[in-house]
Amino acid sequence: MDPELHKAAVQGSVTSLRKLVAERPGILGSKTPQGNTALHIATELGHAGFLKEALGVDCKLLATRNADGDTPLHLAARMGKLDVAELLVSRASAWRAEHSPGSEQEPLFMANKAGDTPLHDAVKQGRSTVALMLLAAEPSVGHTLNMRKESPLHIAAREGLADVVAKIVRQPWVHEKFVPSDSTNGTALHQAVLGGRIRMVEMLLDATPQEQIGLTDSRENNALHYAALKNNARVVRLLLNRKVELAYKRNRDLQSPLHVAACKGSTEAMVELLRHCPDAAETVDSNGRNAFRLAIISGSVDALKCLLKHVRPEEIVNHVDHAGNTPLHLAAALSRIQSTLLLLKDRRVNPCVLNRDGQSARSLLEKRDTTEEMDAYEMYMWKKLKESEASRCKNELLPPVASDQWVRRRRAGNDEFNVGTYTLVGTLIATVSFAATFTMPGGYSQTEGTAIHGHKAAFKIFLISNTVALCSSIVVVFCPTMWAWRDPVEVELKLDQLMWRRRLMWSRRLTNLAFLAMLVSFMTAVYITVEPTTRWPAYLVIAIVASTPAVVFLTLGKETFYVPL
Known part of the structure; x- marks a missing residue:
């Protein structure tokens, strides 16, 4: 572009423009490397006087595109330059009188490379005043689709521009313009739901014919699918009050809105859906999965709780898919610990159901990859499944419980760690207590060979507590050896869970007793040797040692005294 023209456009100098045009009549045709004319530059900077003068010289500049396909009107709409927009719209209206209405070269309809008209740009930027001006000049442009198959109505509904939406919907609805079969954006109603615009949803529902409320996007999702996705219970209620059939419509994957809500954990939307359509829980997708399965697959425990609370029929809770698996099978196979335990707490869930391979949820867990060790949570889940089968499937023919080798492999290191820890702690306490017996606090009498402080009450407490610590710790160390000697298979496999837990509990109790006795012997030993x-x-040491059990209890809680079963 000519430097002097560029300077005049930036400054908005009408005098300079007139001088340049007089000297070189074709100068307004020059452009920047990006294809912008002087009109584009002046529009973006809001120089209305310059624009008026330039258009008086060459009105074709109104329809000139830059490298992005934008006309000056696009820039005016995008920047929200009201006075500039008014001038350009008035000139665009005059253009219509000189050319055929609806022409692709008509500035109000001209689209840039993204397929956006000036009205698209205005609503994208929230320029309601400019948008209303454009609609006043040409109401039908509100339904023009861009490359993404979005009309200004779509965008205004999503952005919450109520006045713009109200003006656009006054135009007659043209059915073919609202079937975005090749679009992922759906209708304007979809976009209003997506943006959470309650007022927009109400306006569009009032303006949309009943048969068009159920229109879908390219994935065949209706507006209720979107509401379920966004967990908007109020929108769900609005849509169901207008067209309850939406709850039963399925998308391309044969998923209903309840499926979508369960998959995304949209509990508020689920409650509203089930309140209006309790039988919607019966719908299944292309793989025969109901909402329970999708909640389990997605790992949404809240969604599963919601379904268990609001879905009553037992056959839905235990519904089998194409492979014959119930939701409990699926939860066990995927190691969804919380979901499995939640299902087992519900008396409607039947742990005795076998899939087409003859597997229960418990045996399906056992047949899973045998090369990996189960962690403590998975082992606990397996135990609960086994206990549930034992209590509720007494008259059922179920697959046999896992072999001893499986239990040993899966539980590798769990209980051995507990016993080994108790044995190590017991050994340390026994060693300290035994050594303290022959290094009495205060020493021995050189003549009689007795403890110097043997007559004191504190020494007697030391002697008793040290003996208790020694004996308790010896029992903790000695008993596991005797258990292994008496029944090595039981100790290795831990098949008698109740007996094994009782033994662990007594080991812990005796370890706690030895620990407390050792603290008492330490306090009395310090008192005997320091207090005189x-x-x-001495008193400070006693206070510190006495607070140690309280600190341990605050740290471990009830596990200080009990072995968790």
């Missing part, structure tokens, strides 16, 4: 010379250090 300086009292306050």
